[in-house]
Amino acid sequence: MARILLNDLRKTYDGQEVIHGITMDIADGEFVVIVGPSGCGKSTLLRMVAGLEGISSGTIEIGGKVVNALEPRDRNIAMVFQNYALYPHMSVRENMIYGLKIAKMPRAEIEERLMRAAKMLELEPYLDRKPRALSGGQRQRVAMGRALVRDPAAFLLDEPLSNLDAKLRLQMRLQIKEMHLRTGQTTLYVTHDQVEAMTLADRLIVMNAGIADQIGTPLEVYERPATEFVAGFIGSPAMNILTVTVSEGAAILPGNRRLPLPGLPGAGEFRLGMRPEDLRVAESTEGAIPVELRSVERLGADAFGYGLIEGTDVPMTVRLPGNSAAKRGDRLGVLPEDGRLHLFSVATGKRV
Amino acid sequence: MAESPFASRGASRIWAHFWMVLGVILVVFPVYYVFIASTHSTQTILRPPLPLLPGPEGLANYGDALSGGIGQIGGVSLWRLLGNTTLIAVGIAVGKIVISMASAYAIVFFRFPLRMVCFWLIFITLMLPVEVRIQPTYKVMVDLGLIDTYPGLILPLIASATATLLFRQFFMTIPDELLEAARVDGAGPWRFFRDILWPLSLTNVAAIFVIQFIYGWTQYLWPLLVTNSNEMNTIVIALKKMISFADAETPWNLVMVTSVLAILPPILVVVLMQRWFVKGLVETEK
Numbered sequence: 025m026a027r028i029l030l031n032d033l034r035k036t037y038d039g040q041e042v043i044h045g046i047t048m049d050i051a052d053g054e055f056v057v058i059v060g061p062s063g064c065g066k067s068t069l070l071r072m073v074a075g076l077e078g079i080s081s082g083t084i085e086i087g088g089k090v091v092n093a094l095e096p097r098d099r100n101i102a103m104v105f106q107n108y109a110l111y112p113h114m115s116v117r118e119n120m121i122y123g124l125k126i127a128k129m130p131r132a133e134i135e136e137r138l139m140r141a142a143k144m145l146e147l148e149p150y151l152d153r154k155p156r157a158l159s160g161g162q163r164q165r166v167a168m169g170r171a172l173v174r175d176p177a178a179f180l181l182d183e184p185l186s187n188l189d190a191k192l193r194l195q196m197r198l199q200i201k202e203m204h205l206r207t208g209q210t211t212l213y214v215t216h217d218q219v220e221a222m223t224l225a226d227r228l229i230v231m232n233a234g235i236a237d238q239i240g241t242p243l244e245v246y247e248r249p250a251t252e253f254v255a256g257f258i259g260s261p262a263m264n265i266l267t268v269t270v271s272e273g274a275a276i277l278p279g280n281r282r283l284p285l286p287g288l289p290g291a292g293e294f295r296l297g298m299r300p301e302d303l304r305v306a307e308s309t310e311g312a313i314p315v316e317l318r319s320v321e322r323l324g325a326d327a328f329g330y331g332l333i334e335g336t337d338v339p340m341t342v343r344l345p346g347n348s349a350a351k352r353g354d355r356l357g358v359l360p361e362d363g364r365l366h367l368f369s370v371a372t373g374k375r376v
Numbered sequence: 377m378a379e380s381p382f383a384s385r386g387a388s389r390i391w392a393h394f395w396m397v398l399g400v401i402l403v404v405f406p407v408y409y410v411f412i413a414s415t416h417s418t419q420t421i422l423r424p425p426l427p428l429l430p431g432p433e434g435l436a437n438y439g440d441a442l443s444g445g446i447g448q449i450g451g452v453s454l455w456r457l458l459g460n461t462t463l464i465a466v467g468i469a470v471g472k473i474v475i476s477m478a479s480a481y482a483i484v485f486f487r488f489p490l491r492m493v494c495f496w497l498i499f500i501t502l503m504l505p506v507e508v509r510i511q512p513t514y515k516v517m518v519d520l521g522l523i524d525t526y527p528g529l530i531l532p533l534i535a536s537a538t539a540t541l542l543f544r545q546f547f548m549t550i551p552d553e554l555l556e557a558a559r560v561d562g563a564g565p566w567r568f569f570r571d572i573l574w575p576l577s578l579t580n581v582a583a584i585f586v587i588q589f590i591y592g593w594t595q596y597l598w599p600l601l602v603t604n605s606n607e608m609n610t611i612v613i614a615l616k617k618m619i620s621f622a623d624a625e626t627p628w629n630l631v632m633v634t635s636v637l638a639i640l641p642p643i644l645v646v647v648l649m650q651r652w653f654v655k656g657l658v659e660t661e662k
């Protein structure tokens with residue numbers, strides 16, 4: 025168990041910087057999820073913490089010790105890889121205890137840890153099988169077990185569930201959560217799946233092209249996205265974001281419609297964000313945003329209407345009640361709920 | 377056994393078997409005849425027609441040859457020659473595997489200055505077979521006093537660019553994550569090699585061992601140059617020495633015995649190793 029400190033961490037590949045200075049204080053026992061689109065540097069960041077990737081500048085502290093110059097094995101971490109990276113010629117048992125054997129742990133303790141992990145992950149029946157005789161989900165659990173038996177200062181997981189089907193993913197997600205609650209180990213978890221990110225994390229790092237756009241609890245990130253990028257990335261369906269001109273307490277929408285919005289700061293061009301779930305359908309299109317529906321997706325409890333702001337090609341998504349009668353071609357007037365607006369600077373993308 | 381996608385019926389099946397049997401006969405008959413001839417006396421062999429069944433001289437011929445009754449090669453026993461050849465073939469095969477695995481390991485898994493230069497240097501030696509560099513190699517062996525010694529027979533032949541390239545190709549198919557997982561587990565370079573790379577390479581090692589053993593077993597030019605004493609000959613060289621231009625001076629029965637004994641060990645290696653690497657193929661798939 026350990027606190028992890030990242031201090032202005034940077035990574036440069038061939039003269040090109042891909043991680044642009046990340047600073048974070050991860051508390052002992054915290055579950056931190058690194059989330060972001062493909063290529064934003066999530067894996068690179070995790071691998072720097074693991075010691076598999078060199079650090080171009082900045083420092084990493086694990087448990088009060090700067091580990092920049094330490095080999096992975098000396099950092100007291102365990103890692104779960106996306107494709108599991110099980111040793112194909114070793115049985116499940118051998119896979120799980122390989123690290124302990126290298127560390128010359130007494131046999132009795134190895135056995136005890138192995139059985140404890142195998143029990144927690146329900147791997148007992150498979151201990152003598154080779155990885156190739158296991159299903160994807162079982163392999164995944166072996167990879168988790170291999171990390172678990174080491175009882176490390178920190179767990180590092182790089183998209184551990186991305187090779188599983190939806191149902192298994194849910195099951196494993198719950199299991200990972202359960203495991204974290206039981207062991208209370210500091211965990212860094214990389215994913216590009218926002219459901220995983222929101223459900224697992226104590227805190228999120230939302231990364232965008234090598235920068236940590238926002239670090240905060242899932243709710244903070246959802247409620248008050250720090251940048252337009254975060255706003256668009258977190259939430260499903262994605263937030264509606266449009267360019268508006270603010271003047272005299274109203275926003276001029278695309279299509280030259282005035283939407284009176286009290287409490288807007290300043291004047292000039294802004295990016296206005298409204299979540300589909302924060303929009304309600306008004307009685308008429310007067311004084312509301314007129315949306316012409318292109319399609320309606322029914323999910324049972326909810327329905328989502330996808331359309332364009334009338335007379336423009338600016339898309340809008342609206343959450344509708346599950347039993348809504350709305351259909352393609354309908355005109356709806358929608359209004360944002362009070363206090364559920366997000367304004368971002370056009371120039372910097374930062375929240376205003 | 378799974379049904380072959382080319383499973384054939386009736387006539388075409390008979391045809392297929394016909395050609396296969398014909399092929400087997402073509403290949404096996406000369407070998408069979410060598411064995412038959414090794415059980416007759418020289419006179420019987422030289423007087424047509426050739427007998428097709430084993431003769432009565434078998435035991436005597438083999439006894440003679442094995443106890444050193446062949447004058448043409450200085451009366452050295454075939455046991456000694458088989459021993460020499462086995463030692464050389466195993467030495468060459470093992471040496472090649474050790475050296476080529478070590479170099480492939482270095483080239484694939486380590487970053488050091490001039491890594492690619494080293495790789496290309498190894499690659500270029502492919503174009504320099506023993507025959508091309510035989511003169512300087514011979515000179516070096518003379519200077520080192522290795523003429524008529526086992527190291528002299530083995531050392532010049534144990535570098536193998538081919539095997540290095542094969543191992544390099546194989547090592548490059550090992551996923552990076554496996555190496556990284558091992559690093560996180562605390563395995564250093566030596567343990568990674570011993571515990572992970574080596575077991576995964578066994579099938580390749582077996583295949584290369586078979587190929588290189590046979591390569592070593594059938595060496596002719598180099599052993600001919602680097603040995604003077606009959607005691608240090610290999611079986612292939614001895615075989616050549618036994619045969620003179622005049623039929624009458626050639627103990628054909630003993631030549632046949634020697635041939636049989638020269639063929640057996642490679643066959644044995646192929647058969648044994650084949651079982652081994654088929655087992656390996658079944659057990660370690662990635």
Ligand SMILES: Nc1ncnc2c1ncn2[C@@H]1O[C@H](COP(=O)(O)OP(=O)(O)OP(=O)(O)O)[C@@H](O)[C@H]1O
Binds near residue numbers: 038064069
């Ligand atoms: N060895 C490397 N050499 C050069 N550039 C690299 C190297 N590894 C990664 N990069 C670059 O660094 C950036 C971040 O890569 P990284 O693998 O961390 O992305 P990621 O966020 O994990 O993406 P994904 O979700 O697709 O796994 C990418 O632009 C990638 O091209």
Ligand SMILES: [Mg+2]
Binds near residue numbers: 067068
């Ligand atoms: Mg990645």
